[in-house]
Amino acid sequence: MGFRQGSARFVGVLGAAVLSVAVSGMVSATAGQASSSGKGAVEPVPFSYIPADIRQKMHDQVPLKEAASKISWAMEKSGQRGGFAGIALQPKSVELWWKGKLPAAVSKAVGQARGVAAVEVKPARYSQAELKAAASGLIADMKKDPDYPINQVAGSLKGDGLVLTTRDKGRGLAARPTTLGGVPVTYVDGGAPSLNGRLDDDGEYAGGGAILNDDFPGEPKKMCTAGWGVIDTWGNSYLLTAGHCGRPGGGWHNGQWSTPGTGKWVGRATQEHVGHDLLLINAPSTGRIWDGSRWGDFTKHVVGWDWAYAYEWVCQSGATSGAVCGIQNTENFTYAEWFNADDYGNRGFFYDLIVARRVGGGPASRDGDSGGPVFSVSGDYDVVAKGTVTGTDTNHTSTLYYQDFGTAWRDFGITVKTN
Numbered sequence: 001m002g003f004r005q006g007s008a009r010f011v012g013v014l015g016a017a018v019l020s021v022a023v024s025g026m027v028s029a030t031a032g033q034a035s036s037s038g039k040g041a042v043e044p045v046p047f048s049y050i051p052a053d054i055r056q057k058m059h060d061q062v063p064l065k066e067a068a069s070k071i072s073w074a075m076e077k078s079g080q081r082g083g084f085a086g087i088a089l090q091p092k093s094v095e096l097w098w099k100g101k102l103p104a105a106v107s108k109a110v111g112q113a114r115g116v117a118a119v120e121v122k123p124a125r126y127s128q129a130e131l132k133a134a135a136s137g138l139i140a141d142m143k144k145d146p147d148y149p150i151n152q153v154a155g156s157l158k159g160d161g162l163v164l165t166t167r168d169k170g171r172g173l174a175a176r177p178t179t180l181g182g183v184p185v186t187y188v189d190g191g192a193p194s195l196n197g198r199l200d201d202d203g204e205y206a207g208g209g210a211i212l213n214d215d216f217p218g219e220p221k222k223m224c225t226a227g228w229g230v231i232d233t234w235g236n237s238y239l240l241t242a243g244h245c246g247r248p249g250g251g252w253h254n255g256q257w258s259t260p261g262t263g264k265w266v267g268r269a270t271q272e273h274v275g276h277d278l279l280l281i282n283a284p285s286t287g288r289i290w291d292g293s294r295w296g297d298f299t300k301h302v303v304g305w306d307w308a309y310a311y312e313w314v315c316q317s318g319a320t321s322g323a324v325c326g327i328q329n330t331e332n333f334t335y336a337e338w339f340n341a342d343d344y345g346n347r348g349f350f351y352d353l354i355v356a357r358r359v360g361g362g363p364a365s366r367d368g369d370s371g372g373p374v375f376s377v378s379g380d381y382d383v384v385a386k387g388t389v390t391g392t393d394t395n396h397t398s399t400l401y402y403q404d405f406g407t408a409w410r411d412f413g414i415t416v417k418t419n
Contacts, residue, residue, distance in 0.1 A: 210255025
């Protein structure tokens with residue numbers, strides 16, 4: 001885990017499937033598209049692709065997330081998070097799971113949050129710090145062996161214990177007992193996940209657009225998705241995407257580039273956080289993301305970013321899938337996991353990913369969606385940045401892995417653009 005700036009090191013992807021994809025001869029949208037489509041177009045019916053019941057659930061979570069954000073920022077600014085286990089959004093309230101007595105700054109924030117929504121403080125058996133400490137030996141063993149029988153370690157955001165995903169449950173049980181450091185362990189079966197527009201963006205690039213890796217100039221092309229337009233403290237402009245999609249020093253063109261040297265130049269990658277699967281591309285960008293179908297019928301305005309919460313409803317907008325909603329964060333937070341090989345043929349070990357699932361089934365993401373924006377809605381025409389797509393579970397394609405934006409904020413000192 002660490003940074004790479006200007007390095008030739010290629011990034012691997014964990015035991016899940018990475019969602020970059022090979023594309024050949026990308027072409028523009030079909031002639032049947034409305035002429036009003038494009039970056040400035042407005043959707044006739046806001047978020048019409050989201051089922052009405054899911055839209056209502058996302059709307060109902062807005063005050064809950066406002067309350068949860070007050071608590072999250074109090075912990076972030078004060079550093080008082082020793083007993084923290086997790087925050088979960090229930091239908092009518094926010095649950096804060098904590099071991100021991102709340103510190104003063106957090107207790108004050110809970111009081112302020114209760115002015116926005118109901119907040120319940122729940123006693124946790126273990127804090128996240130204790131769960132991570134209990135799993136540290138196992139994570140060290142896993143990192144040495146990509147074929148280790150346990151390929152994912154997660155902690156319950158309610159502080160119940162550890163959840164281990166195994167390729168083979170029998171081998172996993174043999175590799176580790178039913179407790180780690182005195183902490184109870186639950187085993188689930190699952191394979192290694194895989195790593196995973198639009199197609200004709202230009203000017204100031206928007207999130208959700210297709211981007212092609214110059215490291216593969218021939219056919220087929222290797223496509224990922226731009227995540228978010230971001231800016232650092234010095235005013236430098238970037239696109240944030242998935243680390244496994246490329247490397248620092250590597251160049252990118254937009255999704256229309258079908259002949260080497262003739263496409264629209266996007267920019268060159270400059271910084272990477274290997275363990276968190278994050279990459280910054282130095283490029284002109286904007287505070288909008290492509291929305292709707294994979295052809296990018298219109299864009300949405302970005303109003304800011306927020307932390308990710310258990311049971312939160314989110315969408316992802318990838319260059320292959322288009323916008324996909326009905327995805328809900330689980331209550332587990334991954335500490336470490338192996339993914340399948342990326343386009344360079346390398347596997348890697350990723351940390352601190354959010355696990356979400358598409359309710360009702362169906363693929364949460366597809367090849368080519370890697371790096372794309374994960375978002376929640378704000379009103380009728382705006383979105384809130386939540387993270388970037390990493391991959392999907394090869395055995396359960398309704399499972400989505402993504403890195404939350406707060407981690408990128410900490411790693412790079414960036415914030416999302418809002419204009």
